[in-house]
Amino acid sequence: MAWTIALTAAVTVLAVVLAMNFITPEKKIERRIEHRHAIADPQFQREMSVLLGPAILPGNQVTAYQNGDEIFPAMLDAIEAARGTITFETYIYWSGEIGRKFADALSERARNGVAVHLLVDWVGSIKMDESMLRQMEDAGVLLEHYRPLHWYNLGRMNNRTHRKLLVVDGRVGFTGGVGIADQWTGHAQDPDHWREAHFRIEGPAVAQIQAAFNDNWIKTTGTLLNGPAYFPPLEPAGEMPAHLFIASPAGGSESMHLMYLTSIAAAEHSIDLAASYFVPDELIVKALLAARRRGVRVRVLLPGEHIDSETVRLSSKSGWGELLQAGIEIHEYVPTMLHVKLLIVDRELVSMGSTNFDIRSFRLNDEASLNVYHHGFAQAMTAVFEDDLEHAKQYSYAMWERRPLREKLAEKFVRPIRSQL
Secondary structure, eight states: OHHHHHHHHHHHHHHHHHHHHHOOOSSOOOSOOOOOSOTTSHHHHHHIIIIISSOOEEEEEEEEEEHHHHHHHHHHHHHHTOSSEEEEEESOBOSSHHHHHHHHHHHHHHHTTOEEEEEEETTTTTTOOHHHHHHHHHHTOEEEEESOOOGGGGGGTTOOBOOOEEEETTTEEEEESOOBSGGGSSSSOSTTSOBOEEEEEESTTHHHHHHHHHHHHHHHHSOOOOSTTTSOOOOOOSSEEEEEEEEOTTTTTHHHHHHHHHHHHHOSSEEEEEOSSEEOOHHHHHHHHHHHHTTOEEEEEEEOTTOSOHHHHHHHHTTHHHHHHTTOEEEEEOSSOBOOOEEEETTTEEEEESOOEEHHHHHTSBEEEEEEEOHHHHHHHHHHHHHHHTTEEEEOHHHHHTSOHHHHHHHHHHGGGGGGO
């Protein structure tokens, strides 16, 4: 009898812990957002600035880098130029040649008196070489793991930081989709080297990136990083209005979801979306279909056969039918894994960062996305998007109907757990 009671208690505790990890925010939008104004309408930016996110700040300069051959040298150059502080948060940090280069660069700066703060997700960095960790800590890098496994946080194990944030001297910021691992090196030349985009930011919006890092640094260490070394006065560096959205189940998780819904609802001409994982919820699907009914051209670029999660691919493809029937274009990137996260609306708004187009990113992960409201930058990113389309094949409704029976059956198994993929 005693062992039965103990087993029942253990199963109950396990069930409660699992349930806590699957909880999504209590406050959430439940109805489709109507089209009321365009992206270029000042009312749209006003609402995005005060209703949904932090203030849109003028005077920024955003530089786009494509693939590891451009991304990593720019990030390493910025680190090597640091004179006072470095704050760096990332999901994936694995061993390998590029991991060693970053460890060496961060260690060198720490030994020379720069205050280096590195926050890596415990799950995403689990493959890191212990010697690399010791090297950085011995050099003086303040290294922390986000939500390591402890008995008291089992109910939050499903909440990971997926943010990719780097700030140097409080003046130069980076965000985008890149992880610190060798598959992000190169120029997307083969399936072992992924297609990626990352961005350098200068100007007032860098302070919002620094604040985003502080958000999880405080959660992890209880320490606030402030003062002019982290938040110096920032003069205009360009002409791009921008702001950084952050999301976390601990607070403001629905803001990212609402940002995407509101942006799609405002579209009048075009929506171009590149997404490494595309598992939209019902509201996003309705918003995309409503945009098509308004005559908006919707182009979606997704990974093809080289996706790193076949389960995600199956869950995603199960919902393509009604999108394809409505005239939404779906293209599959052929050469390698597409890891880009990019939304361009009416060639006026560009949103980029760590956020995937799925329920996990909208409601369970800690995410960060930079929105830029600038026609010239949107035109440039559209050209990059269309260049990627040249390396993709369009997927039709007829192809969707003809997919193998085994694929259709597998979709039914993964569909119920799509929020966890």
